[in-house]
Amino acid sequence: MQFGTNTREFFDQTGKISNFAGRFFSSVAKPRFETAEFFNQCFLIGYKSLALIALTAFIMGLVLTMQLRPSLVEYGVQSQLPVMVGIAIVREIGPVITALIFAGKIASSIGAELGSMKVTEQIDAMDVSGTNPYKYLVTTRVIATTLMLPVLTVLGDAVSLFGAYIGVNIRSVTSFQLFFTQVFQSLSYGDLVPAVIKTFFFGFAVGIIGCYKGYFSSKGTRGVGSSANSAVVLSSVLIFVIDLLAVQITDLLGLN
Amino acid sequence: MDTTISAIPRKPKDGQIMIEVKHLYKSFGKIHVLQDFNLTLHRQENLVVLGKSGSGKSVLIKCIIGLLKPDKGSIIVLGESVPDLNEEKLDQVRMKIGFLFQGNALYDSMTVRENLEFPLRRHTVNYSQDQINELVAEALENVGLPHTTEMMPSELSGGMLKRVALARTLILKPEIILYDEPTTGLDPVTAREIDKLIVALQKKYHTASIIITHDMHCVKNTADRVALLLNGRCYTEGTYKELENAEDPKIKQFFE
Ligand SMILES: Nc1ncnc2c1ncn2[C@@H]1O[C@H](COP(=O)(O)OP(=O)(O)O)[C@@H](O)[C@H]1O
Ligand SMILES: [Mg+2]
Numbered sequence: 001m002q003f004g005t006n007t008r009e010f011f012d013q014t015g016k017i018s019n020f021a022g023r024f025f026s027s028v029a030k031p032r033f034e035t036a037e038f039f040n041q042c043f044l045i046g047y048k049s050l051a052l053i054a055l056t057a058f059i060m061g062l063v064l065t066m067q068l069r070p071s072l073v074e075y076g077v078q079s080q081l082p083v084m085v086g087i088a089i090v091r092e093i094g095p096v097i098t099a100l101i102f103a104g105k106i107a108s109s110i111g112a113e114l115g116s117m118k119v120t121e122q123i124d125a126m127d128v129s130g131t132n133p134y135k136y137l138v139t140t141r142v143i144a145t146t147l148m149l150p151v152l153t154v155l156g157d158a159v160s161l162f163g164a165y166i167g168v169n170i171r172s173v174t175s176f177q178l179f180f181t182q183v184f185q186s187l188s189y190g191d192l193v194p195a196v197i198k199t200f201f202f203g204f205a206v207g208i209i210g211c212y213k214g215y216f217s218s219k220g221t222r223g224v225g226s227s228a229n230s231a232v233v234l235s236s237v238l239i240f241v242i243d244l245l246a247v248q249i250t251d252l253l254g255l256n
Numbered sequence: 257m258d259t260t261i262s263a264i265p266r267k268p269k270d271g272q273i274m275i276e277v278k279h280l281y282k283s284f285g286k287i288h289v290l291q292d293f294n295l296t297l298h299r300q301e302n303l304v305v306l307g308k309s310g311s312g313k314s315v316l317i318k319c320i321i322g323l324l325k326p327d328k329g330s331i332i333v334l335g336e337s338v339p340d341l342n343e344e345k346l347d348q349v350r351m352k353i354g355f356l357f358q359g360n361a362l363y364d365s366m367t368v369r370e371n372l373e374f375p376l377r378r379h380t381v382n383y384s385q386d387q388i389n390e391l392v393a394e395a396l397e398n399v400g401l402p403h404t405t406e407m408m409p410s411e412l413s414g415g416m417l418k419r420v421a422l423a424r425t426l427i428l429k430p431e432i433i434l435y436d437e438p439t440t441g442l443d444p445v446t447a448r449e450i451d452k453l454i455v456a457l458q459k460k461y462h463t464a465s466i467i468i469t470h471d472m473h474c475v476k477n478t479a480d481r482v483a484l485l486l487n488g489r490c491y492t493e494g495t496y497k498e499l500e501n502a503e504d505p506k507i508k509q510f511f512e
Pocket of ligand 1: 314
């Protein structure tokens with residue numbers, strides 16, 4: 001999505017997306033519940049992104065530790081390395097990196113999948129065979145992304161901390177136990193809880209944007225491709241916007 | 257070409273009315289697609305709607321099945337006014353209508369069996385697994401493809417896809433079938449096979465059909481009555497013979 005082209009277009013698009021998201025809330029509580037499709041999507045969405053998220057999380061933890069060490073050594077506080085890395089990972093880097101990877105992987109695949117279903121009239125076919133396609137396709141995927149991203153984030157955080165542990169041990173020796181004791185002692189619920197809560201919103205944004213872009217895809221291969229592409233771009237931008245809002249809110253609530 | 261299949265008798269015009277479209281208007285922005293369109297479909301009748309591509313044929317049947325909302329005019333299907341129905345009532349009417357999409361609209365993430373089972377599991381009637389298996393087998397038998405149940409749509413040829421789509425359309429034993437360009441994009445031999453299938457199935461299940469096409473062989477083989485869609489209106493109607501012998505250049509252009 002291009003913000004610059006036309007202010008009116010921007011507000012038009014914002015209105016349409018809000019409307020689309022509103023439909024989610026009005027349809028989610030009404031039967032019939034597409035339970036089988038929901039579990040199928042949870043599995044696919046979680047499973048598809050697990051390996052990628054684990055890999056990037058590990059590298060992030062490792063690299064972050066290696067980059068931070070020289071500065072801490074300069075001030076003579078390298079013993080605080082696990083604490084610094086732990087806080088950075090749990091509060092910010094873990095949730096945001098995981099969400100961005102998730103957006104790249106899942107928003108694009110949902111956008112392309114629904115987009116091609118749209119242009120080949122599969123969505124219309126569902127409609128005429130007694131299935132509400134919004135409920136079957138959109139509601140299930142949005143709930144799945146909203147619930148799976150927090151789970152993936154917690155897993156990603158754990159892998160990332162393990163990467164950090166390896167990073168610490170490259171230049172010095174710390175026991176596994178000591179490292180994690182230090183990390184967990186420095187962390188409070190005020191660090192963990194807001195960080196996990198915001199990932200629900202990240203997940204929701206990824207699901208809604210992916211579905212919206214696919215559901216209203218224009219005809220042709222070009223249309224499907226650009227749905228997938230703009231789903232990733234827009235949901236990534238939204239992740240940062242939500243992150244900014246989240247930090248303001250936790251600040252106001254005095255949770256920092 | 258086999259001409260015997262065109263020798264079906266013309267149905268009496270005074271039979272029960274299945275679909276009645278009156279003074280239908282539909283525009284997209286400045287494009288006025290349908291303007292004061294009228295059409296009546298009688299019991300057990302094959303009505304062909306003939307029109308150039310882009311003349312609004314698909315728009316017409318999408319209005320009939322409730323995928324598009326008309327701007328003005330009435331659409332009565334089996335005694336119900338389609339544009340005014342709520343979701344539940346609309347589903348009940350749609351259960352009695354089969355819709356064959358131009359691009360088949362088979363779900364490409366599902367096997368042939370799952371594609372056929374989808375409408376059975378969706379509409380409110382509860383079938384047992386045995387009944388479902390039986391219906392799937394019968395539907396594939398009808399279209400001459402009994403051994404494809406476990407194949408994916410991507411593994412099938414164009415003609416086979418059309419047959420599977422037709423099987424899915426027929427699986428709920430609809431009273432009315434709407435065909436959107438059933439022979440477009442097929443080679444001539446396959447196209448004539450599809451014509452025969454349409455006529456054979458109509459005889460077997462006594463359905464009423466609207467067949468939308470610009471393929472004159474298909475018209476000749478399947479039509480009891482032909483309605484000509486021109487400039488958003490029903491320009492004229494009659495049997496294939498009547499239109500073939502017409503002097504009007506606007507009608508003649510289709511027969512050249
Ligand atoms: N959803 C839509 N939005 C905008 N224009 C449409 C839409 N559907 C159809 N049209 C326009 O309506 C006209 C008729 O389309 P259609 O009914 O698909 O033609 P055909 O007779 O080939 O089936 C075309 O000009 C098409 O551009
Ligand atoms: Mg068409």
